[in-house]
Amino acid sequence: MLSAYMLGEEKGGGMGKQKSKTKKTKAPSADEAAFLAGHRLDAFPRPSVAVDVVILTVRAAALFVCLHERSDHPAKEQLALPGGFMRIEESLDEAARRIVKEKAGFDDIFLEQLYTFADPGRDPRGRVITVAHVALIEAARFDASPCPKGRIEVPWPGETGGPVDVFVDSDGPHSPIELAFDHRDILGTAVRRLRGKLDYTPIGFQLLPAEFTLRALQDVHEAVRGEQVNKDSFRRRMLASGHLEATGSHERDVTWRPAELYRFIRRSAV
């Protein structure tokens, strides 16, 4: 059974040596070129591919998400995650950065792919799948964006998962707002991912200004986890992690003893 493909022709076209560490397309053989010329990918129906971005920050011990009011149907005038269709010449990362820039005004943001949502029927326009992304940004930059801002409440513990509730605190009803499409589920997946990364990556690096107090870092962790953490142990763990470096200066304009400011050390490659 194993031998069938070993007996085939010796992989024509001089591709045997290439290490293929890069993602470049190999030069096709004559046979393959002829095949590709006659090949029509559009012989089969294709879905539309969208990109949605969950832009998160931490402020006042809570998670906030950047939203966008839809100007067109479907879900016209409803709040949604910033999103749009991937262009045919873009990578997903490029599409996500374009959308973040166009709909929230952020340049140069930390961005990571999250999950692809593709339930048939998730979009009334037809077959639309969306590759959701997560972006993290510090509160000061977040607040400077004109996007509507939603406060997130997570109704499940740990990394259980599920949709989350979003509140717009300005005034009005204090019940969760409705988001377009399956965006509450996407948000839930984003929070779950963030909680999972918290213990293993210096996630605060993206959510805090360059210099910050240990208390501010602890606030970030508590907001993401949705529960309090032990202060003593947290300090010890962070200082022992090797990710932090004391600056020697201290915070100002506080009504209590000013805490020392730290910065993240960029981890050297191993």
Add this chain to the structure above:
Amino acid sequence: MLSAYMLGEEKGGGMGKQKSKTKKTKAPSADEAAFLAGHRLDAFPRPSVAVDVVILTVRAAALFVCLHERSDHPAKEQLALPGGFMRIEESLDEAARRIVKEKAGFDDIFLEQLYTFADPGRDPRGRVITVAHVALIEAARFDASPCPKGRIEVPWPGETGGPVDVFVDSDGPHSPIELAFDHRDILGTAVRRLRGKLDYTPIGFQLLPAEFTLRALQDVHEAVRGEQVNKDSFRRRMLASGHLEATGSHERDVTWRPAELYRFIRRSAV
């Protein structure tokens, strides 16, 4: 800034009450229905969407992957991950299960979405993005499939990431084989994900038969991590985890003292 979208019309069409816990499409208003009728999603070029599946097992202290010899261009007669195009009416999960069944012969397999690979130029036929999945299966079932089997060697430690090397051990050259497209990168991402899940989910459940020895479970962990683990600590940790249950019976046909067999307890919902 926050108030603009609050002042809009009161979200016409009676959608205010719906809790939208389900993913059903809401009944559109007359306005929206008219919009949708005139809307053409296909006004913009769309990519083709494929699904590739990394089917993994652990055998003899190594990771193995189920492959598939391509019968068509591009990369004709080269080995690749089992994959295919998502059909327009399918969910991703359905497409992945169909592909696993068609190309590897497995029914009822543990399956999870991994990552979406979408570099322009990753497929010479044109714009093809692929939603990669990971499937886990026990060695006995894996061996029963006629698919070509590749042994995986991971050249990076921990969760560093990067492409992995694949060997076909039957005979022939003892250098890594080349896989079609970016499938070595996809495999690398799958191994990274598996290592990440190892400590937090009873992953062995999918990779072992219903009853197994602690040594077999340790072999799974060591194969996935690519390094040995402390036996004493591993036993204590597993027994304390609450995931395992002793069966009272023991393994047979071994030339040493037979070890007790355990089974996984299905975790009760919290």
Add this chain to the structure above:
DNA sequence: GAAATAGTGTCTTTAAGACAGTATGTG
């Protein structure tokens, strides 16, 4: 000085690593 938060030192508890020693099978 009172109040509030930052930061230190130390005791206890818990889990991991190391390792000695016992148990139970094969030959």
Add this chain to the structure above:
DNA sequence: CACATACTGTCTTAAAGACACTATTTC
């Protein structure tokens, strides 16, 4: 019996939680 592996008990070490105590600021 020797030998290989399964399993148990205990000592040591490291990290987390708890908590008392000191330090530095504003009022």
